Amino acid sequence: MTSRRWWFLSAVLVLLIGVTAWFVRPDRAELARAGQARAGQARAGQDEAGPPMGWNSWNRFGCDIDEQLIRGQADALVASGMRDAGYTYVVVDDCWMADERDAGGRLQADPGTFPSGMKALGDHIHAQGLKFGIYSSAGSRTCEGRPASRDHEEVDARTFAEWGVDFLKYDYCESKAGDRPTGLPARDRYRKMGEALRASGRPIVLSVVEWGDEKPWEWAHDAGGTMWRTTRDIKPNWPNITGILDQQVGLERYARPGGWNDPDMLQVGNGLNEDENQFHMTTWCLLNAPLMAGNDLTAMDRITSGALLNRALLDVQRDFGGGQGRRLRDDGDTEVWVKGMSDGSVAVALLNRGDEAASVTAAASEVGLPAAGSYRVLDLWNGEQPTTPGPLGGDVAAHGVMALRVWPLR
Numbered sequence: 001m002t003s004r005r006w007w008f009l010s011a012v013l014v015l016l017i018g019v020t021a022w023f024v025r026p027d028r029a030e031l032a033r034a035g036q037a038r039a040g041q042a043r044a045g046q047d048e049a050g051p052p053m054g055w056n057s058w059n060r061f062g063c064d065i066d067e068q069l070i071r072g073q074a075d076a077l078v079a080s081g082m083r084d085a086g087y088t089y090v091v092v093d094d095c096w097m098a099d100e101r102d103a104g105g106r107l108q109a110d111p112g113t114f115p116s117g118m119k120a121l122g123d124h125i126h127a128q129g130l131k132f133g134i135y136s137s138a139g140s141r142t143c144e145g146r147p148a149s150r151d152h153e154e155v156d157a158r159t160f161a162e163w164g165v166d167f168l169k170y171d172y173c174e175s176k177a178g179d180r181p182t183g184l185p186a187r188d189r190y191r192k193m194g195e196a197l198r199a200s201g202r203p204i205v206l207s208v209v210e211w212g213d214e215k216p217w218e219w220a221h222d223a224g225g226t227m228w229r230t231t232r233d234i235k236p237n238w239p240n241i242t243g244i245l246d247q248q249v250g251l252e253r254y255a256r257p258g259g260w261n262d263p264d265m266l267q268v269g270n271g272l273n274e275d276e277n278q279f280h281m282t283t284w285c286l287l288n289a290p291l292m293a294g295n296d297l298t299a300m301d302r303i304t305s306g307a308l309l310n311r312a313l314l315d316v317q318r319d320f321g322g323g324q325g326r327r328l329r330d331d332g333d334t335e336v337w338v339k340g341m342s343d344g345s346v347a348v349a350l351l352n353r354g355d356e357a358a359s360v361t362a363a364a365s366e367v368g369l370p371a372a373g374s375y376r377v378l379d380l381w382n383g384e385q386p387t388t389p390g391p392l393g394g395d396v397a398a399h400g401v402m403a404l405r406v407w408p409l410r
């Protein structure tokens with residue numbers, strides 16, 4: 001081959017390689033999207049259809065727990081149909097851990113109450129198609145005085161990952177001296193655990209339980225949290241439930257898919273009457289709140305299971321629809337709450353906080369529905385489906401609610 005031909009062929013080859021490389025190069029936007037997807041994957045629970053749902057031991061059993069009880073509740077979650085309705089996390093709250101860390105500095109299960117260990121419990125939970133949640137605190141001790149994760153974040157996150165933990169409820173006891181945080185401020189404590197969980201290599205949902213004192217809605221998502229408590233502990237009584245609801249007003253702008261305001265776990269089935277159960281369940285669903293049942297699942301009456309398994313209402317809780325529900329009107333004992341749904345319908349809760357039945361009404365135009373000749377209504381508690389030219393609502397029982405989903409008709 002003459003050297004001129006050789007040069008010519010080489011030039012053509014280089015040109016061909018260049019053109020091919022240009023066409024097969026990864027697109028910048030695609031790279032950015034892939035990067036975002038990876039970042040998204042790093043936050044467990046974000047890819048789920050809505051706020052985390054499951055069962056937690058605290059509200060009903062407190063410290064009085066053991067592995068048999070947790071296994072029994074996991075089994076009941078499946079048998080009751082709750083798992084299939086979306087309640088997938090089984091969260092073991094405070095008191096699962098032994099009084100001391102092991103020789104290697106790791107948290108260990110209380111040998112008296114969890115003799116098979118946490119890995120075995122997690123295996124049982126996973127075998128049921130459920131996810132395993134555990135509890136610790138950002139302080140040196142839990143609220144019940146057991147060892148907690150402050151300054152042990154990395155080793156604890158690694159231990160949880162080894163046990164197959166999918167969800168960490170991370171409390172704030174023993175983090176303060178009086179009113180002031182000791183050492184790091186709350187946001188840095190939670191970030192430390194958020195980073196340790198990410199570094200563990202296992203996707204673990206971080207549930208921030210700082211009780212709302214330091215406005216976690218402003219920083220918890222950034223610290224790695226998927227949900228953050230907005231209040232002190234929920235109790236199974238009427239003034240407490242309505243008080244917590246009042247504290248949610250104005251927080252709606254902080255909720256987003258993968259980052260949820262948490263008005264605390266459910267007290268459905270723990271002593272509220274039927275109307276109060278419906279009120280509690282409805283408002284939590286309108287708030288797109290995480291739903292952690294807190295009752296004894298092995299002994300549910302019809303009212304309790306009916307409330308927890310109200311699929312039409314769960315559809316509201318699963319649908320962010322552009323925004324968490326909000327209070328539209330406060331008329332003293334009666335209130336109107338609304339939430340836009342992604343199909344263009346609106347969920348409306350007409351609340352009666354008073355001790356006597358009351359009429360609570362709103363107009364379709366007022367709740368954000370477009371003008372229409374008539375509206376299709378679905379009553380989310382009794383399944384009735386009336387049509388209305390505009391007025392919504394009616395008589396609502398004391399401590400009760402009327403929950404509606406409303407679609408405009410042409």
Ligand code: GLA
Pocket residue numbers: 058093094142143144171209232233
């Ligand atoms: C705090 C939390 C509760 C529960 C207890 C356990 O009070 O807010 O939800 O986890 O600790 O001790």
